[in-house]
Structures are given as C-alpha cells and as structure tokens.
Amino acid sequence: QKEVEQDPGPLSVPEGAIVSLNCTYSNSAFQYFMWYRQYSRKGPELLMYTYSSGNKEDGRFTAQVDKSSKYISLFIRDSQPSDSATYLCAMSGTNNAGNMLTFGGGTRLMVKP
Amino acid sequence: DADVTQTPRNRITKTGKRIMLECSQTKGHDRMYWYRQDPGLGLRLIYYSFDVKDINKGEISDGYSVSRQAQAKFSLSLESAIPNQTALYFCATSDAREANEKLFFGSGTQLSVL
Numbered sequence: 502q503k504e505v506e507q508d509p510g511p512l513s514v515p516e517g518a519i520v521s522l523n524c525t526y527s528n529s530a531f532q533y534f535m536w537y538r539q540y541s542r543k544g545p546e547l548l549m550y551t552y553s554s555g556n557k558e559d560g561r562f563t564a565q566v567d568k569s570s571k572y573i574s575l576f577i578r579d580s581q582p583s584d585s586a587t588y589l590c591a592m593s594g595t596n597n598a599g600n601m602l603t604f605g606g607g608t609r610l611m612v613k614p
Numbered sequence: 615d616a617d618v619t620q621t622p623r624n625r626i627t628k629t630g631k632r633i634m635l636e637c638s639q640t641k642g643h644d645r646m647y648w649y650r651q652d653p654g655l656g657l658r659l660i661y662y663s664f665d666v667k668d669i670n671k672g673e674i675s676d677g678y679s680v681s682r683q684a685q686a687k688f689s690l691s692l693e694s695a696i697p698n699q700t701a702l703y704f705c706a707t708s709d710a711r712e713a714n715e716k717l718f719f720g721s722g723t724q725l726s727v728l
Contacts, residue, residue, distance in 0.1 A: 509654050535716075544618070544704050544719025545657070589656060602717070604656035 504528055507590055507605030516614050520577040524590035524605045527571065531592040531603075534566050536575045539587045539607065548588075549575065580612045617641045618720035626726045627695050635690045635706030635723050645708045646688040647717070648672075648680060650701040657704065663688055664710070669711050695727040 507524045512581040514520055522536075532553055537545035550562040551557045555565045573592075577584055590605040618639045627633050637646065648660040658670030661680040669680060677699060679691045692699055702724050706717045 505656070507656075542722065542724075544706070544721050545717075546719070547716050550716065591657075602657075602659075604658075606654045606656045 502605075504603050505590065505592060505605040509606055511609040511611055513611045513613060514580055516580060516582060516612055518580050518612070520575075520580050520584070520610060520612075522575040522588050522608050522610070523591075524572055524573050524579075524592075526573075526592060526603075528592075528594070528603070529568075529571070530594040533593045533595070534560075534564070534573050534606055535591040535593075535602075536564060537591060537604075539589060540587075545589055577610075580610075582586040582612050582614050585610055585612050615726075618705055620703075620720035620723050622723060623721065623722055624726075625700075626728065628728050630695055631695050633692050633695055633725070635703055635705075635725070637688045637690070637720060639686050639705075639707045639718075639720075641707050641709070641718060642685075643707035643718070644685065644711045645709070645710055645715075646682065647706040648688070648690045649704045649706060651704060651722075652673070652701050660709045662692065692723055692725075692727075695725075697727045700725060700727045 505526045516535040534551045536549040538548045539545040551564045554566045554568045561578045587607040587609045589607045591602045593601045621636045645664040649657040663682045680691050702722050704722050705720045708715045
C-alpha cells in the first residue's frame, strides 16, 4: 500500500463547477501538507501549504486537512479552463520540504468551457 | 528567464549508454534535488544536496550518480542507462532559510531509453 493515495482521474468538469481533489495517507507523523499544480510538460508549482489540521483559503482555492481521518482535500471554486492540470498532493513530517516529502501520484483535472 | 533550468528538455538514448542531465539555478538556493516522475507514481527523490560538499541518496538512487559542481549547478548521470529509467526527470531547489521550506522545480527532462 502506498503511503499517500490519490485518485489519478481524469476528472472532467464544466467551467464554473466546484472541484474537490483528495488524498489519503497512512503516516500519522505527517504534519505539513501541500498541493502542487503541474501543467503539461512543466514542473510542479506550489499552490497551497498548510500545517496540521484545519482549512486554508487563497482566492478560489481552499485546502482542508483532517488529520484524524488522514485525509486532505483541495477545493476549487468557479473552476476555469486554465485550472486544467495535474494536481499533486505532498506531505512531510518536518518543514524541511525537499528531502522528506512524500508525493501522491497526482489527479488530472480537465475543466471544459 | 527560468529560475531553474534543465537541459536537455528531451533525450532519447540506447540501453547501456552513459548520459548526463544538467540543472542550473539562479535562485541562490543552497539545496538542490533530483526527482523522477512516472505515471501514477508521483515524484520520487533520487538524490539531494544541501550544499556544494554535501550529497545524499534519496529513495531510488540505484543506477544514478550526481555531481554538485557549484552552488548553482547539480547534474544527474545515468552510468549505463536501462529502459526502466525512462521517465520525466525534475530538478528542484529550496531555501533552508525559509520557515516553511518550499520546492521550486525546473521544467523537466523527458528521457527515453530504448
């Protein structure tokens, strides 16, 4: 079993829809949770960064962490065609990101005009 | 100009060949990383370096080697390429001085080993 599970999709939604992307994990030591967005043939870019449980909002994006359920979510409101990308969750037990991060496999999102 | 630059963007090689992927950065970060990405498997860490004199193995270092030529340059070598090393390779950097260390990625090198 993978340490971080993420549905690969693709998830196809109409423009304007609310999108919910999710990851589950098994390691209770994870405390730092990230969402990266990756456009085709580009490197991932950090979208959201949260620590421990709770919600964090940034514009149309909301990251939610439920440590008791080992479940994290990314919500996208009023989705746009420009949101079409692969979304990778990542998590760590420390705030030293690079050498301790565990990534999910990514969910491909397609937002249709 | 990109902050993290990888060359080449694409490479096709044959089994048994030695190849080098290069990464340079203008972000001034001390920490550099090499990841590979395979469909459905996410990103897996190959090697990382916290400064010029520091090299560490990651999760999947077998068959790879690295060289940190300068603070801004970190290269990845495949000594004898094999087909299951076909993947998308990413270089990344991070700044240890930040409270919440974040990764900055290059645009990747698509490697195909025939």
